[in-house]
Amino acid sequence: DGGITQSPKYLFRKEGQNVTLSCEQNLNHDAMYWYRQDPGQGLRLIYYSQIVNDFQKGDIAEGYSVSREKKESFPLTVTSAQKNPTAFYLCASSIEGQDAYGYTFGSGTRLTVV
Amino acid sequence: AQKVTQAQTEISVVEKEDVTLDCVYETRDTTYYLFWYKQPPSGELVFLIRRNSFDEQNEISGRYSWNFQKSTSSFNFTITASQVVDSAVYFCALFNQAGTALIFGKGTTLSVSS
Numbered sequence A: 001d002g003g004i005t006q007s008p009k010y011l012f013r014k015e016g017q018n019v020t021l022s023c024e025q026n027l028n029h030d031a032m033y034w035y036r037q038d039p040g041q042g043l044r045l046i047y048y049s050q051i052v053n054d055f056q057k058g059d060i061a062e063g064y065s066v067s068r069e070k071k072e073s074f075p076l077t078v079t080s081a082q083k084n085p086t087a088f089y090l091c092a093s094s095i096e097g098q099d100a101y102g103y104t105f106g107s108g109t110r111l112t113v114v
Numbered sequence B: 001a002q003k004v005t006q007a008q009t010e011i012s013v014v015e016k017e018d019v020t021l022d023c024v025y026e027t028r029d030t031t032y033y034l035f036w037y038k039q040p041p042s043g044e045l046v047f048l049i050r051r052n053s054f055d056e057q058n059e060i061s062g063r064y065s066w067n068f069q070k071s072t073s074s075f076n077f078t079i080t081a082s083q084v085v086d087s088a089v090y091f092c093a094l095f096n097q098a099g100t101a102l103i104f105g106k107g108t109t110l111s112v113s114s
Helices: none
Strands: A004-007 A010-013 A019-025 A031-038 A042-051 A054-057 A064-066 A076-078 A087-094 A109-113 B003-005 B010-014 B019-021 B024-026 B032-039 B046-052 B059-061 B064-069 B074-079 B088-096 B108-113
Touching (some): A010 A019, A019 A031, A019 A087, A019 A109, A042 A064, B003 B088, B010 B019, B019 B108, B046 B059, B046 B064, B046 B074, B074 B088
Parallel strands (some): B010 B108
Antiparallel strands (some): A019 A076, A031 A042, A031 A087, A064 A076, A087 A109, B059 B064, B064 B074, B088 B108
16 A cells, blocks of 8 residues: 555654654655644644755754655654754655645654653 | 634534534635644544635535635534544644645644543
């Protein structure tokens, strides 16, 4: 079945460490997105990519980095510059140019700083 | 400016009660799309409905119904005869042609008790 796989489901990070969250899709979608979810804050856009080897900052990109070397993969790195990384991270995808049809979401990664 | 407001942070009902989740949006575009997603405790967002700005017909799907009113910029969601399995966070979202990604409201947490 086609879908989006995020791993790991739970991730613990020590302060000062970089961590990478994985997002893989087999839907042949061109566009991919990373959202951050905090209690009571809804979903906020971190980065998005509409095509391989290209990506754009969203509303809260500071302290994060991404890459898009393959169509099916869009990993997110939470760097030590992100001061408050504890949150739930959701990856999504859509057919490029057809955001009007909505997104398919992964099941998320919960990141906790210890 | 584009914005989605879900004024109800939390709603608690008893099984079999009807419940309406409010969504108010802001956009200057004449062409836009509205969505509702459900986020169960597992975390993955599940697509419920998509509506374009030119279609103001209300929609009913089983126990779910949606009321779209451009005059009040609202896209409200009603669950009839609620069930415990309806307990989740519900998000309203907006996409317009000038945008780059879906814009989400902060979500409404619905708790249905037996």
